[in-house]
Amino acid sequence: MSVDAATVRxxxxxxRIAVSEDEVPHLQGELNAMLAFVEQLSExxxxxxxxxxxxxxxxxxxxxxxxxxxxIADDIVANAPATEGHFFLVPKVVE
Amino acid sequence: MTDLTSLTLAxxxxxxxxxxxTSLELxxxxxxxxxxxxxxxxxxxxxxxxxxxxxxxxxxRIARGEVGPLAGIPLxxxxxxxxxxxxxxxxxxxxxxxxxxxxxxxTSQLWRDGAVMLGKLNNDEFAMGSANETSCFGxxxxxxxxxxxxxxxxxxxxxxxxxxxxxxxxCMGATATDTGGSxxxxxxxxxxxxxxxxxxxxxxxxxxxxASSLDQxxxxxxxxxxxxxxxxxxxxxxxKDTTSVDIAVPDYEAAIGKSVKxxxxxxxxxxxxxxxxxxxxxxxxxxxxxxxxxxxxxxEVSLPHTKYALPAYYIVAPAEASSxxxxxxxVRYGLREPGRNIIEQYENTRAEGFGAEVRRRVMIGTYxxxxxxxxxxxxxxxxxxxxxxKDFEDCFAKGVNAILTPATPSAAFGIGxxxxxxxxxxxxxxxxxxxVNMAGLPGIAVPSGKDAQGxxxxxxxxxxxxxxxxxxxxxxxxxxxxxxxxxxxxx
Numbered sequence: 402m403s404v405d406a407a408t409v410r411x412x413x414x415x416x417r418i419a420v421s422e423d424e425v426p427h428l429q430g431e432l433n434a435m436l437a438f439v440e441q442l443s444e445x446x447x448x449x450x451x452x453x454x455x456x457x458x459x460x461x462x463x464x465x466x467x468x469x470x471x472x473i474a475d476d477i478v479a480n481a482p483a484t485e486g487h488f489f490l491v492p493k494v495v496e
Numbered sequence: 497m498t499d500l501t502s503l504t505l506a507x508x509x510x511x512x513x514x515x516x517x518t519s520l521e522l523x524x525x526x527x528x529x530x531x532x533x534x535x536x537x538x539x540x541x542x543x544x545x546x547x548x549x550x551x552x553x554x555x556x557r558i559a560r561g562e563v564g565p566l567a568g569i570p571l572x573x574x575x576x577x578x579x580x581x582x583x584x585x586x587x588x589x590x591x592x593x594x595x596x597x598x599x600x601x602x603t604s605q606l607w608r609d610g611a612v613m614l615g616k617l618n619n620d621e622f623a624m625g626s627a628n629e630t631s632c633f634g635x636x637x638x639x640x641x642x643x644x645x646x647x648x649x650x651x652x653x654x655x656x657x658x659x660x661x662x663x664x665x666x667c668m669g670a671t672a673t674d675t676g677g678s679x680x681x682x683x684x685x686x687x688x689x690x691x692x693x694x695x696x697x698x699x700x701x702x703x704x705x706x707a708s709s710l711d712q713x714x715x716x717x718x719x720x721x722x723x724x725x726x727x728x729x730x731x732x733x734x735x736k737d738t739t740s741v742d743i744a745v746p747d748y749e750a751a752i753g754k755s756v757k758x759x760x761x762x763x764x765x766x767x768x769x770x771x772x773x774x775x776x777x778x779x780x781x782x783x784x785x786x787x788x789x790x791x792x793x794x795x796e797v798s799l800p801h802t803k804y805a806l807p808a809y810y811i812v813a814p815a816e817a818s819s820x821x822x823x824x825x826x827v828r829y830g831l832r833e834p835g836r837n838i839i840e841q842y843e844n845t846r847a848e849g850f851g852a853e854v855r856r857r858v859m860i861g862t863y864x865x866x867x868x869x870x871x872x873x874x875x876x877x878x879x880x881x882x883x884x885x886k887d888f889e890d891c892f893a894k895g896v897n898a899i900l901t902p903a904t905p906s907a908a909f910g911i912g913x914x915x916x917x918x919x920x921x922x923x924x925x926x927x928x929x930x931x932v933n934m935a936g937l938p939g940i941a942v943p944s945g946k947d948a949q950g951x952x953x954x955x956x957x958x959x960x961x962x963x964x965x966x967x968x969x970x971x972x973x974x975x976x977x978x979x980x981x982x983x984x985x986x987x
Binding site: 404408412413414415416417418419420428431432434435436438439440441442443445447450451452453454455456457459461464473476477479480481482483491492493494 | 594595597598694695696709735738739741801803804806807808810811818822825826827828829830831832834835836837838839840841842843844846847850855856858859860861862863866869872873875876877878879880881882883885918919920923934935936961
């Protein structure tokens with residue numbers, strides 16, 4: 402499989418990465434090189450094979466359902482580019 | 497007094513315990529070496545004040561007789577590990593001046609055991625690369641150069657700063673991470689020892705995530721003994737990482753020098769590649785002969801799905817990366833590039849903040865997870881991953897204790913020499929190491945010889961899950977036979 406220019410633009414939008422028109426042909430070439438490389442997987446017989454979900458056989462650990470952290474709002478917003486009090490500031494999202 | 501920076505970690509531990517020198521003297525010697533080696537670009541942040549204050553604290557503790565396993569030992573920390581109050585960037589513009597308000601579990605255990613932090617080490621952006629060329633701080637120089645040449649070579653990646661700093665005697669050991677070979681390949685390129693432990697052995701909490709089902713932390717050091725000492729402190733169960741395994745951490749150092757007599761070592765025929773340099777083939781044979789001389793038994797084994805590990809990795813790893821890196825949205829931390837609305841702000845921030853390699857991998861990952869392609873790519877790759885793991889399980893079920901392979905298909909290369917036209921050319925560096933991540937196994941790279949141009953080459957040993965001790969015992973045999981390799985200082 403390979404991607405066309407329209408697909409490159411669609412993927413970029415899905416990935417939330419701005420891509421200019423003149424970057425598209427280059428990206429398309431690189432993505433297609435990667436897709437050509439992974440194409441060889443289609444020759445592997447995977448019938449009846451379970452997809453891997455955990456590399457180490459182990460029971461998923463569960464934490465106690467208790468509050469064990471918190472009251473650190475200052476820490477949470479410490480690195481934010483724009484804040485007001487303990488709120489993150491973003492452009493208006495609701496009209 | 498001999499140059500303190502040339503001591504191994506084990507030698508320094510003895511010197512500190514015997515009060516031959518103080519941690520402050522040891523730390524100062526390294527800080528001064530770092531200053532003189534800035535041309536290597538191994539450190540992206542030097543923290544001399546913090547280092548001296550930690551060293552003074554270690555000296556006070558040693559004076560009181562409270563000697564932690566790493567008391568007073570100066571280390572470098574890969575910039576992927578969150579360090580409280582110390583800028584952590586993953587060498588990406590998108591994290592900007594991120595200063596964590598918390599400490600990663602692995603580094604907190606090193607400080608608990610008395611180690612001293614010298615600074616943060618360069619790496620490929622978000623650990624995505626095999627040459628340390630994708631860092632937003634620029635490439636790292638390898639202390640090794642070809643004989644009679646002034647060309648600066650790459651130290652490998654993604655833990656290029658860690659490998660370069662350890663090889664150049666700028667720190668006694670370093671933390672590193674390995675998703676597809678990022679500890680073992682740079683170790684091989686710099687004649688250092690690097691171990692990626694079994695998945696789940698070290699906590700991933702507080703380490704910037706790349707591909708969560710593959711990422712593992714581990715040390716880079718100058719000897720197998722030093723690596724064993726570091727891993728003992730880094731490993732251990734952490735309730736904050738659900739994939740961290742609750743198994744007691746053995747005294748890895750006790751495995752150094754232990755007999756390997758009767759161990760069964762597999763030589764996988766699928767690792768014999770067409771066009772592999774003759775000197776790597778020769779080195780592999782030498783490694784097998786050293787282990788045989790030490791009493792191990794060598795057997796040919798087959799890992800039939802080896803060739804599919806790298807293509808499957810380049811689906812699984814980008815898929816997980818695209819999901820992990822979704823958090824970089826310009827809202828909660830890091831860079832923000834304004835836009836007319838929130839979507840445009842996300843898109844501008846991520847276009848500006850991510851480098852070319854990261855953008856490419858996030859996009860591939862997004863594509864293979866998108867509607868209509870998930871089954872063909874991602875699900876198939878996860879099935880292939882099951883087969884790769886089964887290859888190893890079948891091999892271990894036949895009584896094989898460890899598998900011996902070359903660590904890399906070549907020695908270090910020049911900056912800008914590879915991957916310019918086709919990203920896959922760079923990816924092939926990890927062909928021998930990536931299988932180990934796909935199967936969650938431990939793997940160690942040990943310096944084993946040099947190529948015709950005088951550049952170091954390494955061998956890799958792959959072990960059964962949680963049998964890192966076997967790797968340390970076997971690694972030590974190779975180290976004793978091959979000797980140690982130190983680069984001639986040119987910086």
